[in-house]
Every structure is written in C-alpha cells, then in structure tokens.
Amino acid sequence: MPKYNDISAFHEKLTRSKRILAVCGAGLSAASGLPTFRGAGGLWRNHRATDLATPTAFVKDPGLVWLFYAYRRHMALNATPNAGHFALAALARKNGKFLCLSQNVDNLHPRAGHPSEQIKLLHGSLFDIKCIDLNDEDGEGCGWIQHDNFDDPFCPALAAAAEDVEPDKTLPLLDPDHELAKIPVSEIPKCPQCSNGLQRPGVVWFDESLDGNMLDAIDAWIKQDVVDIVLVIGTSAVVYPAAGYAGQARSGSTSVVTINLEAELPQNLAKLKKNDFAFAGDAAVLLPKLLEPVIGQPRKDGTYCS
C-alpha cells in the first residue's frame, strides 16, 4: 500500500536506499518568498507568467519580457535558500549517488552549496545571459553565453524592476493600473559577440528545447542502475521532460515520493503506486525531517556539517 505522511516508513526505505533522484519545482522556493507559476501569484501585471516565457513574447516586446525577468532576478537575488535547499545540498554531499534535477532558475540550489556535479538545472538560470537574433526565424542567436551575471538592475532601462519599496507598499511595476512606458529595443543591451543579436535571459522558454547534452547525461544516469527513490518536490509536474522523469526512473522496487502542499488531494493520492509515499506540506519543513537519518540535524543557521 502507498504510504501517506508516514515519516518512519519513509526513513526505513531511505536507510536501505542508494540511488536517489529528485525532481524539484517552484514550490521548493516558495518558502524563500518566490512565487510559483500556477498557484496564487502566477500573474504578473495581468499577464500569465507562462505567456511571457516564450520566444514569441520576447520578439514582440523584448522590453516587457525583460522587465518580467529583471524583476524575477531582483527577487531571487534578495531571497535566501531555505531549509529544503540546504537539506538537498546536504544529501548530495553525503550520497554521491544522489542526482537533483531542478526546474528552478533562481540560483538558490547553488547558493545552498549543492555540488554542481550533482544537479542539473533543467530550465537554465536567471543569471545566465544569452544572445537572441530577432531577425532569425527561430530566434537562434550566435551562441554567446555569459554565466553568473548578477547585475541588478540588469541595465538602466530596467531600473523599475529593481526599485526598493517599503514592505507595505506595492512596487509601481507590479501594479497593473500603473502605466508602463514601452522600453525601446535600442535600450536592451546588444550581444557583445555578434552585435546582430540582443541579450536575453538564459532560461528555457516554452517552445524551446532543453540542452541535449544535459538530457543525454540524465538519461544515462537513470539507465545506469535501479533508482531506489524519486523525490518529486514542489512541482505541479505538468511541464516535460521534468514531469516524465519519475515514470522513466520507476522500476518494481522504486518509491516515488511526492512532497507538495497539495499531496493530500484525492486525485493526487489516487495516482500513488504500491511502494510510493506522499507528504502534504511545505517542502522547506518536510525535507529536513524526511532526510534526517542521512543528513543529521541542521546547525542554527540551517546549514549542515559536511
């Protein structure tokens, strides 16, 4: 029978397990104050976040899409990793056979000390900058990429996204009734390599492919041997390929473990298979408790001894 909110049964499985895969989504960073995509907070100035995350939206209005990403960069830079990120990073340090796949682009996994060779950032990073050629039909750029660009605001034209406001006030940028002046394309930085293209956020948009080498490496890792546990953390599991990895990694003895605020909904419980577990609640609260037999107790600042 699948187990619901049964921490001691999970601990028993965890202590017998070697190969562990995690698939993370925006719910993991919710406790750090970053909004999810499909829950409350999924709207940005009356635009669905998912409508702005496309090459077509960027070609139509690069300034608007950049403002959305500049604001997300600002929020991510001002957020701190939570106990869930620290627990996953500690698991990675304790268990070399743990691989974490994350859809999150907020840089909180690396900032929590997650070893880079044990994480695949499926959707890229807000802090990578790439080239996009608006005149190319597919929007392909010249291949230029810059990592770890933490400029905030990203450029002077995007200053409205990095304004600091008092805690009880709304940032004018976020008020849909506050009119936004259109940012001319000429004010978005050009690609320094080809100068035909514009600089764009290094995230994977809808209608774009994920990095093929990264996908091959993930497939090879899954095929290598039985995966004992798949942790599915804070994701609505509707976007592929992330949504398919639990199924791909499942064998007869695998436990798929859902950690999600909505895990107790009947339609979610109905999907569980014999060896599965589900835990309803905040990932930042649950992960330290669930992983404790391997990672121990956190220090006062939330981090773990390595």
Ligand code: APR
């Ligand atoms: N703890 C655990 N789960 C949570 C928490 C929390 N504190 N808060 C919210 N959740 C759950 C919600 O119940 C929901 O199932 O996290 C999930 C968030 O789902 P989405 O907003 O759809 O985020 P995600 O699954 O990461 O979206 C996938 O879609 O728009 C794209 O590229 C974007 O990477 C993103 C992808």
